[in-house]
Amino acid sequence: MIPRMSANSNLLERSLSAVWHPCTQMKRHENLPLVPIARGDGVWLYDPEGKRYLDAVSSWWVNLFGHCNPRINAALTDQLGKLEHVMLAGFTHEPVVQLSERLRALAPAGLGHCFYGSDGASATEIALKMSAHYWRNNGKPEKTQFISMQNSYHGETLGALSVTDVALFRDAYGALIRQNATVPSPDSREAEAGESPDAFALRCADALETHLHAHHGNIAAFIVEPLIQGAAGMAMYHPVYLLRARELCSRFGVHLIADEIAVGMGRTGTMFACEQAPPPLALPQGERGISPDFLLLSKGITGGYLPLSIVMTTDDIYQAFYADETARGFLHSHSYTGNPLACRAALATLDIFAQDDVLNANRSKAAFFNRIAQPLREHPRVRNFRNTGMVWAFEVDTPHADFAQRCFSLGLQHELLLRPMGNTVYFMPPYVIGEDEMRLLVTHTLKVIDRLI
Numbered sequence: 295m296i297p298r299m300s301a302n303s304n305l306l307e308r309s310l311s312a313v314w315h316p317c318t319q320m321k322r323h324e325n326l327p328l329v330p331i332a333r334g335d336g337v338w339l340y341d342p343e344g345k346r347y348l349d350a351v352s353s354w355w356v357n358l359f360g361h362c363n364p365r366i367n368a369a370l371t372d373q374l375g376k377l378e379h380v381m382l383a384g385f386t387h388e389p390v391v392q393l394s395e396r397l398r399a400l401a402p403a404g405l406g407h408c409f410y411g412s413d414g415a416s417a418t419e420i421a422l423k424m425s426a427h428y429w430r431n432n433g434k435p436e437k438t439q440f441i442s443m444q445n446s447y448h449g450e451t452l453g454a455l456s457v458t459d460v461a462l463f464r465d466a467y468g469a470l471i472r473q474n475a476t477v478p479s480p481d482s483r484e485a486e487a488g489e490s491p492d493a494f495a496l497r498c499a500d501a502l503e504t505h506l507h508a509h510h511g512n513i514a515a516f517i518v519e520p521l522i523q524g525a526a527g528m529a530m531y532h533p534v535y536l537l538r539a540r541e542l543c544s545r546f547g548v549h550l551i552a553d554e555i556a557v558g559m560g561r562t563g564t565m566f567a568c569e570q571a572p573p574p575l576a577l578p579q580g581e582r583g584i585s586p587d588f589l590l591l592s593k594g595i596t597g598g599y600l601p602l603s604i605v606m607t608t609d610d611i612y613q614a615f616y617a618d619e620t621a622r623g624f625l626h627s628h629s630y631t632g633n634p635l636a637c638r639a640a641l642a643t644l645d646i647f648a649q650d651d652v653l654n655a656n657r658s659k660a661a662f663f664n665r666i667a668q669p670l671r672e673h674p675r676v677r678n679f680r681n682t683g684m685v686w687a688f689e690v691d692t693p694h695a696d697f698a699q700r701c702f703s704l705g706l707q708h709e710l711l712l713r714p715m716g717n718t719v720y721f722m723p724p725y726v727i728g729e730d731e732m733r734l735l736v737t738h739t740l741k742v743i744d745r746l747i
């Protein structure tokens with residue numbers, strides 16, 4: 295075994311020497327070893343020695359149907375033999391057309407046009423640019439401001455950071471970022487004692503109304519993470535907020551951008567989180583769900599295989615750019631826009647949703663998980679245990695200031711890939727997780743937590 299061990303540590307050294315890892319203070323790795331991964335299978339990641347880790351965070355929220363999924367692999371292999379890439383300006387291909395048509399049929403009504411980017415942050419950039427450009431093309435060039443929620447996260451390029459309210463990611467770049475306003479987050483944890491989540495959400499929507507009333511003349515769009523603010527620590531809120539946000543944005547002539555990069559593709563229990571908004575208060579028997587002006591998808595759209603993002607938008611937006619003059623068009627581009635391999639992975643992902651009735655299967659899985667997670671929910675040091683769809687989160691009452699780091703390291707010792715945010719532990723597993731794996735996730739997490747309180 296000695297030669298393989300050294301090959302392994304050699305890989306870590308080479309990585310630290312040549313690779314600048316994301317979201318990382320590299321000096322930390324003087325004490326904290328990198329984790330080498332040689333292969334994946336279902337919910338499991340394996341290191342070169344065969345030690346396994348349950349990927350409880352779906353590799354940064356992207357994986358839906360497990361690592362090395364045979365059906366997605368087969369689709370990609372087939373596509374590799376046909377066409378790996380062609381530029382999308384002036385050209386087209388079957389995977390990008392099919393994907394756009396199928397998403398149009400699945401998404402909330404009215405979102406008929408798909409614009410492609412390569413990752414989540416680029417989708418945010420595209421939506422912000424399109425929104426402001428729409429107003430400019432419609433004779434309202436003064437509408438250039440954006441609003442987002444407190445603790446929002448929409449990506450980390452400079453434009454996306456201007457609507458991201460996470461100090462740690464923002465502060466160093468403050469001088470480079472446009473100042474946009476934030477409105478109160480309806481995060482249910484912030485409700486007053488005795489205030490219901492829906493009453494609190496409505497109170498926050500009143501603050502949005504006040505802001506829009508005063509400033510709508512300069513505001514192009516309001517960008518939201520529907521139902522769950524992921525990077526805020528899986529902050530969950532009542533869907534009535536989405537209904538009110540839709541009504542207010544329509545009333546004040548402001549676009550609503552639904553950033554479903556993390557929550558789309560079934561993660562909240564419906565294909566898109568926007569579907570869960572209740573019917574209008576005046577029409578309690580009416581239809582559920584809202585249609586935003588822009589819907590952003592990335593992360594799970596390819597099943598976690600390849601970078602791809604999509605900005606879906608309405609005919610109204612599309613038509614504002616449709617003209618004889620070149621400059622009225624949306625001239626944005628990325629080299630890999632609409633990459634056929636990534637689109638094919640997305641089509642295979644949509645096939646699995648349809649063939650396996652995934653949304654229903656996930657409802658049973660979530661109910662099962664909630665039953666077996668009872669010891670966690672009732673643990674004396676666990677607070678705010680919450681669940682939406684296939685996301686669970688809770689805070690741990692811990693004396694350790696470096697809880698997140700310790701929990702991550704102890705998790706690895708217990709076959710778990712957990713990546714807490716502060717003292718918030720969350721589970722966002724691939725949908726293929728089985729009952730035994732769910733049991734292991736609960737019992738091993740309990741062991742980890744009991745060593746950190």
Ligand SMILES: *Cc1c(COP(=O)(O)O)cnc(C)c1O
Pocket residue numbers: 413414415416418447448449450519524525553554555556592593
């Ligand atoms: C991850 C994420 C993004 C950014 O996506 P990247 O692919 O990491 O650039 C944007 N918005 C939300 C809600 C996200 O979770």
